[in-house]
Amino acid sequence: MNGLPVVVVGAGPAGLAAAAHLVERGVRPIVLEAGDRAGAAVSQWNHVRLFSRWSELVDPAAARLLEPTGWVKPDGDGYPTGAEWADRYLAPLAAALGDRVRFGARVVGVARRGRDRIVDSGREEEPLTVHVQTAGGEERISAQAVIDASGTWGSPNPLGGDGLPAVGERAAASQISYRVPEVAAERARYAGKRIAVAGSGHSALTALVALADLAEQEPGTKIVWLLRRGAVGNVFGGGEADQLPARGALGSRAEKAAEAGHVETVTGFRTAAVERGADGKLALESFDGHRVEGVDEVVVLTGFRPDLSWLSEIRLDLDPVLQAPVKLAPLIDPNVHSCGTVYPHGEGELRHPEPGVYLVGMKSYGRAPTFLALTGYEQVRSVVAAIAGDHESAGRVELVLPETGVCGGAGVFDAPEEDRGGCCGAPETVDVTIGLAPSAR
Numbered sequence: 001m002n003g004l005p006v007v008v009v010g011a012g013p014a015g016l017a018a019a020a021h022l023v024e025r026g027v028r029p030i031v032l033e034a035g036d037r038a039g040a041a042v043s044q045w046n047h048v049r050l051f052s053r054w055s056e057l058v059d060p061a062a063a064r065l066l067e068p069t070g071w072v073k074p075d076g077d078g079y080p081t082g083a084e085w086a087d088r089y090l091a092p093l094a095a096a097l098g099d100r101v102r103f104g105a106r107v108v109g110v111a112r113r114g115r116d117r118i119v120d121s122g123r124e125e126e127p128l129t130v131h132v133q134t135a136g137g138e139e140r141i142s143a144q145a146v147i148d149a150s151g152t153w154g155s156p157n158p159l160g161g162d163g164l165p166a167v168g169e170r171a172a173a174s175q176i177s178y179r180v181p182e183v184a185a186e187r188a189r190y191a192g193k194r195i196a197v198a199g200s201g202h203s204a205l206t207a208l209v210a211l212a213d214l215a216e217q218e219p220g221t222k223i224v225w226l227l228r229r230g231a232v233g234n235v236f237g238g239g240e241a242d243q244l245p246a247r248g249a250l251g252s253r254a255e256k257a258a259e260a261g262h263v264e265t266v267t268g269f270r271t272a273a274v275e276r277g278a279d280g281k282l283a284l285e286s287f288d289g290h291r292v293e294g295v296d297e298v299v300v301l302t303g304f305r306p307d308l309s310w311l312s313e314i315r316l317d318l319d320p321v322l323q324a325p326v327k328l329a330p331l332i333d334p335n336v337h338s339c340g341t342v343y344p345h346g347e348g349e350l351r352h353p354e355p356g357v358y359l360v361g362m363k364s365y366g367r368a369p370t371f372l373a374l375t376g377y378e379q380v381r382s383v384v385a386a387i388a389g390d391h392e393s394a395g396r397v398e399l400v401l402p403e404t405g406v407c408g409g410a411g412v413f414d415a416p417e418e419d420r421g422g423c424c425g426a427p428e429t430v431d432v433t434i435g436l437a438p439s440a441r
Contacts, residue, residue: 001144005030006387007130008147009107011038013085014361014376015149016093017059019100021384024061030141031097032132034106038094039086041153046083047182048206052373054078057085059377062093069096106133110146110357111313124355131310145356145387147380148311152304152362159198159300161228161270161287168274172282176274176298183210192220194294196284198271199301200227201369207299212257223262224292226269226284228302266292274298306363315354324366325350325359332368342370346382346397358383375399 006022008015011033022029033040050057055076063073071092074080080088094101109131112123127142156178160166169176180203181190191214197207208225215221257263272287282295306323308316319329327349332342350358358364360383361376378399386394 001127004127004142004144006145006147006384007032007107007128007141007143008149009130010148010150010361011035011090011094011101011103012041012149012151012361013039013057013059013090013373014151014380015147016090016097016101017062017377018147018149018360018380018384019097020059020062020065020093021381022387023065023097023100025384025388025390027384027388029097029100030143031094031101032105032107032130033101033103036103037086037091038101039082039090041151042082042086042090044082044153045180046081046086047184048180049079049081050085051079051202054080057373058089059380061381062089065096066092071096102134104135107131107150107310108133108138109310109313110148112354113142117313117315128356143356146358147383148357148359148363149361149376149380150307150363152306155305155307156300157302157305157367159271159274159284159298159302161272166271166274166284168276169271172274172276172298175276175282175296176300178300180207180301181210181299183214187214187218190214190221190297191218193296194222194224194281196224196226196282196292196295196298197301198226198228198298199303200229201301201303203301207301208257208263211299212260212262215262216260223264224295225263225265226271226292227265227267228270229267266290303367303369304362305367306359311357314352314357316352316357316359319366322366322368324364324368325352327351328364329366329368332365332370334368334370342375342399344378344397344399346379347386347394348382348397350379350383356387 005028008018008029008031011031015031015033016038019029019031035041037043053076054074057080058073069092074088107130111129111131113126113129115123115126127144128146130141130143130146132139132141157163158165159169159176183190190211195211197204197211204225208223211221211223215223269286269290269292271284273285275283275285277283281293282298283291283293284295284298285291308323317326318324319326322329322333324332328345331345331349347358350360350364352358360379362371364379365371378397382394382397385391
């Protein structure tokens with residue numbers, strides 16, 4: 001099987017980095033991307049600015065592949081938006097990989113050739129087969145290994161507090177969004193409206209900051225922040241102690257927005273039902289009977305989950321809670337770890353009972369929100385080394401991550417450098433107490 005390619009699923013940051021490492025080791029990659037461009041998922045949150053610097057967003061092997069093309073490496077201290085990350089790094093990287101990257105190719109299944117997941121006999125002697133759907137029809141690609149870097153963007157968690165859609169959530173879909181709102185482009189949708197934001201990660205904080213800015217400009221704009229946790233606690237993150245200054249600045253700006261009175265906070269609210277009234281407004285009801293009424297729009301930012309449906313014939317060893325590889329799960333459990341306390345890990349923790357199959361990048365974390373690009377780059381370096389037979393390099397995993405905070409999303413929109421903390425300064429923090437909103441008492 002050594003003459004067969006390694007199929008990489010997804011042309012995002014981790015997938016393209018994996019392909020660059022494979023090329024560097026003389027192994028042929030085929031990158032299959034369902035979208036029409038590199039970083040198709042990243043492009044869908046193009047307006048959001050990351051809280052990682054450029055120096056933490058470019059994979060070393062990818063940079064070495066790009067250098068002969070005349071690519072200009074961005075200033076390492078800058079903070080790109082999703083659009084800038086895709087346009088200035090991911091698109092050139094895909095171009096450098098050339099016809100090794102195929103767009104409009106959706107992977108719909110992976111299996112052992114001629115064997116479903118039950119069959120033991122001769123399993124390890126057979127290659128993997130990747131079933132692909134394209135505009136021209138279906139095809140099957142034989143592969144020596146499969147690196148699934150497809151991410152979790154396409155599977156957002158629902159509003160429902162039990163992990164399933166709330167009763168009435170689907171019926172109210174026209175007034176519910178599962179993405180950080182692009183306020184500049186969707187101003188009419190949110191201006192002067194009462195907006196409920198559900199979630200406590202950095203994506204939710206980003207939405208609060210953007211909507212609070214809108215509230216300052218548009219009278220009548222009201223924001224209700226729905227927190228499942230029983231208290232605000234440390235939801236605003238590490239502040240001035242955060243080693244990612246832009247991440248600390250995000251928490252501080254969200255805290256200031258709450259202090260300014262733009263955000264009404266409801267704690268301990270786990271949504272059970274959504275009702276639409278005769279006036280078209282929504283009422284949200286929690287499992288304990290509390291109601292938040294008069295809502296025009298709902299922004300659900302409660303995290304993501306992996307789509308494992310097309311891996312049903314592959315033998316995976318996944319943690320029953322996080323849906324992450326079982327050896328990785330205790331290292332990334334968000335109940336215990338922030339992104340800075342995640343231990344170095346690589347091929348050994350990502351290995352499954354099915355030889356040659358790896359989940360990497362955001363998908364490897366299952367439902368845990370503590371992922372950083374640096375982690376994915378180290379994962380693919382180790383995995384590719386193992387595929388190439390360099391087990392010494394695969395086992396030598398070194399990773400130093402910025403400490404503090406919880407990495408559940410991306411940073412502030414196009415804020416001035418001083419508001420984002422810059423490359424050196426610590427953000428200002430504000431002490432504020434936020435009580436239970438009257439509507440939830």
